[in-house]
Amino acid sequence: MTTILALPETSRRSLPRPSAALIWLTLVLAVAYVAVPLFASRYVIEALLLPFLALSLAAVGLNLLTGYAGQLSLGSAAFMAVGAFAAYNFNLRLGFLPLPVSFVLAGLTAALVGVVFGLPSLRLRGFYLAVSTLAAQFFVQWALSKFGWFSNNNPSGVISVPRLQLAGFSLDTPTGRYLFSLTIVTLLSLFVWRLTRSASGRAFLAVRDGETAARAIGIPVPQTKLLAFAVSSFVIGVAGALWAFTYLRTVEPAGFNLDRSFQILFMVIIGGLATIRGAFLGAAFIVIFPLLLARAGAFLFGGIFDSGVLDMTQRIVIGALVILFLIAEPRGLAALLDRIGARLSATAARLAGSSSPSPRS
Amino acid sequence: MMDWHEVLFFFEVLVGGLLAGLMYSLVAIGFVLIYKTSGVLNFAQGAMLLFAALTFVSLVNYGAPFLLAFVATFAIMIGLGFAIERTVLRPLVNRPPITLFMATLGLAYVIEGAAQLLWGTQVHRLDLGISDKPMEIAGLLISSFDLVAAAVAFGLVAALGAFFTRTRIGLAFRAVADDQFAALAVGLRLPRIWATVWAAAGFVALVAGLLWGARLGVQFSLSIIVLKALPVLLLGGFDSILGAVVGGLIIGASEKLAEVYLGPYVGGGIESWFAYVVALLFLLVRPSGLFGQKIVERV
Numbered sequence: 001m002t003t004i005l006a007l008p009e010t011s012r013r014s015l016p017r018p019s020a021a022l023i024w025l026t027l028v029l030a031v032a033y034v035a036v037p038l039f040a041s042r043y044v045i046e047a048l049l050l051p052f053l054a055l056s057l058a059a060v061g062l063n064l065l066t067g068y069a070g071q072l073s074l075g076s077a078a079f080m081a082v083g084a085f086a087a088y089n090f091n092l093r094l095g096f097l098p099l100p101v102s103f104v105l106a107g108l109t110a111a112l113v114g115v116v117f118g119l120p121s122l123r124l125r126g127f128y129l130a131v132s133t134l135a136a137q138f139f140v141q142w143a144l145s146k147f148g149w150f151s152n153n154n155p156s157g158v159i160s161v162p163r164l165q166l167a168g169f170s171l172d173t174p175t176g177r178y179l180f181s182l183t184i185v186t187l188l189s190l191f192v193w194r195l196t197r198s199a200s201g202r203a204f205l206a207v208r209d210g211e212t213a214a215r216a217i218g219i220p221v222p223q224t225k226l227l228a229f230a231v232s233s234f235v236i237g238v239a240g241a242l243w244a245f246t247y248l249r250t251v252e253p254a255g256f257n258l259d260r261s262f263q264i265l266f267m268v269i270i271g272g273l274a275t276i277r278g279a280f281l282g283a284a285f286i287v288i289f290p291l292l293l294a295r296a297g298a299f300l301f302g303g304i305f306d307s308g309v310l311d312m313t314q315r316i317v318i319g320a321l322v323i324l325f326l327i328a329e330p331r332g333l334a335a336l337l338d339r340i341g342a343r344l345s346a347t348a349a350r351l352a353g354s355s356s357p358s359p360r361s
Numbered sequence: 362m363m364d365w366h367e368v369l370f371f372f373e374v375l376v377g378g379l380l381a382g383l384m385y386s387l388v389a390i391g392f393v394l395i396y397k398t399s400g401v402l403n404f405a406q407g408a409m410l411l412f413a414a415l416t417f418v419s420l421v422n423y424g425a426p427f428l429l430a431f432v433a434t435f436a437i438m439i440g441l442g443f444a445i446e447r448t449v450l451r452p453l454v455n456r457p458p459i460t461l462f463m464a465t466l467g468l469a470y471v472i473e474g475a476a477q478l479l480w481g482t483q484v485h486r487l488d489l490g491i492s493d494k495p496m497e498i499a500g501l502l503i504s505s506f507d508l509v510a511a512a513v514a515f516g517l518v519a520a521l522g523a524f525f526t527r528t529r530i531g532l533a534f535r536a537v538a539d540d541q542f543a544a545l546a547v548g549l550r551l552p553r554i555w556a557t558v559w560a561a562a563g564f565v566a567l568v569a570g571l572l573w574g575a576r577l578g579v580q581f582s583l584s585i586i587v588l589k590a591l592p593v594l595l596l597g598g599f600d601s602i603l604g605a606v607v608g609g610l611i612i613g614a615s616e617k618l619a620e621v622y623l624g625p626y627v628g629g630g631i632e633s634w635f636a637y638v639v640a641l642l643f644l645l646v647r648p649s650g651l652f653g654q655k656i657v658e659r660v
Contacts, residue, residue, distance in 0.1 A: 014583065070459075072459055072462070074464075098416060120644065120645075123644065123645060123648045124644060124648055125648075126458060126459060127402040127459075128644065128649070128650075130459070130462065131591045131592075131595055132640075132644070133400075133596070134637060135634055135637035135638060138588075138633040138634035139637075139638075142630060142631065142633050143635070146627070146628045146630060147628075172488055218420070218493075262466060262470075265375075266464070266467075269463055285563035301425040312474040312475075312477050312478040312482075313474065313478065314474075315470045315473055315474030316468055316471050316474035316475055318467075319466075319469065319472075319473075319474065320467065320471050321467070322464070322466060322467030322470070323448075323449055323467040323471070326453065326456075326460055326463060326464045327449075327453055327464075327465070330460065356460075
């Protein structure tokens with residue numbers, strides 16, 4: 001019944017042609033699996049790629065909820081925290097479970113919490129819902145630091161994860177953690193991508209574009225919303241587990257604060273709402289940008305550009321970029337890249353002397 | 362058995378909570394002003410509050426007299442309002458409200474960063490000359506600062522009420538709030554009105570910023586007060602000034618009572634989320650708040 005819906009242009013255009021998309025995906029994965037472990041330095045993996053992978057996955061999860069299903073959430077970091085602490089506890093208390101199983105259970109825990117905090121979405125719309133997701137943010141942070149059980153009775157709620165092991169093999173090198181993280185992120189992103197192309201995915205878009213209209217054509221709106229909350233929280237929860245297990249190794253509830261939630265939302269906005277690629281582009285931007293800014297600032301202003309000034313400048317530029325993207329390119333870096341790609345291929349075709357006009361100019 | 366002292370203590374907590382709630386209302390009113398006329402939930406209201414308080418305190422520290430600093434800061438807030446209308450609102454006109462909301466998140470970052478880049482990050486003391494000593498009224502110990510803040514809140518509400526009903530521009534505000542297209546059709550200039558509303562919200566931010574700054578010190582955490590005002594708005598409805606006041610009273614009182622009587626059982630620190638839970642419970646019954654306008658949907 002939902003197939004009569006025309007897909008909005010965002011989803012149709014996010015990956016131009018299946019064949020081209022497949023080529024690109026294979027290329028990216030080949031680089032990620034072969035070239036990076038061979039050539040990337042320890043610093044690049046630990047300081048750039050590991051946070052990038054975890055944050056990308058979180059952005060993929062939030063994008064599903066906000067970009068596809070249209071439910072704005074300001075509490076993503078809370079679900080990351082649930083995932084991280086759940087994975088830690090499953091690993092600690094049910095030590096016989098293989099690590100991936102702990103991760104799946106952690107994701108399911110986050111999904112459950114997500115459904116509970118998604119319940120208001122059945123009654124509330126728009127701003128009222130966005131604000132009510134803040135309840136998740138504050139409640140989870142409070143509960144994790146207040147009840148010692150979650151952190152195995154650490155007085156300040158800090159958890160330190162064990163060394164990564166998989167089926168007897170130690171993954172405790174930067175490359176091992178990177179490959180582990182990369183595999184999980186790839187699998188989950190493909191899963192989300194498939195989901196967005198399924199009947200459920202089209203139901204998400206229908207709910208986003210007009211709730212009453214969606215109901216009129218027979219889409220079960222409450223179930224659809226809760227499904228979006230559940231899957232999104234699952235993905236974000238696993239991202240939180242990755243953040244704790246592969247990147248930081250030692251995390252505390254305060255690390256999953258409101259600023260982190262905003263950071264993930266900003267990745268989605270800057271990268272592009274309702275595209276999977278956008279989540280990765282946005283995360284890459286948010287990870288790399290502060291480093292570039294620090295370099296540029298130190299180069300241009302020298303000593304005046306201390307960490308305080310850097311922090312403030314970063315806030316200003318990120319905030320301004322969010323506004324700029326919302327105004328000028330609501331479909332984010334992903335669409336920007338598409339356009340540049342189209343322009344380049346058109347130029348290349350012209351230079352090659354081809355007389356046939358470019359198909360996508 | 363409850364003895365007399367416990368009853369007295371209960372009322373002291375209750376009154377303290379009600380007065381603290383009015384401090385939340387003060388912040389919430391700024392949101393309502395903007396929401397009513399432009400349909401935007403302005404997350405940057407907290408950042409504007411921080412910006413106003415920091416600007417004022419820095420001017421005073423440079424030796425400006427109180428009144429001059431106040432007027433100068435107000436002028437700056439007007440400028441800020443017009444700048445926001447020009448650079449953020451106008452390009453985003455006719456876009457979904459949720460897009461505008463996300464833009465105000467970005468705006469909050471810009472204003473917070475700019476305020477601290479301009480005026481520094483250290484904590485400033487702000488003395489408004491109002492004592493924070495508890496007074497005894499009818500046997501209850503009540504902070505005189507709280508009473509002044511409550512009076513200011515009521516004064517502000519009365520002034521805004523008069524402004525909306527008695528002045529021409531207030532009438533225009535209400536027309537825009539009622540129906541933007543109709544307002545446009547009768548010749549009201551929307552950009553001008555929006556800029557004015559943001560300037561008025563800037564004034565509210567200044568007043569609230571001074572009171573909160575005098576209480577907590579003028580520092581970054583002032584911008585986090587939005588998080589206290591949001592449950593008030595959820596409860597009262599985003600588009601009702603009366604709702605902001607009543608919501609503030611309910612949230613303030615229940616928060617203080619819960620902290621005192623419920624907090625010890627769960628290990629304390631519940632004020633970060635309790636207000637949200639109260640607001641959400643109310644919303645389950647009334648999805649658009651106590652005084653919020655019912656949304657009528659058409660397909």
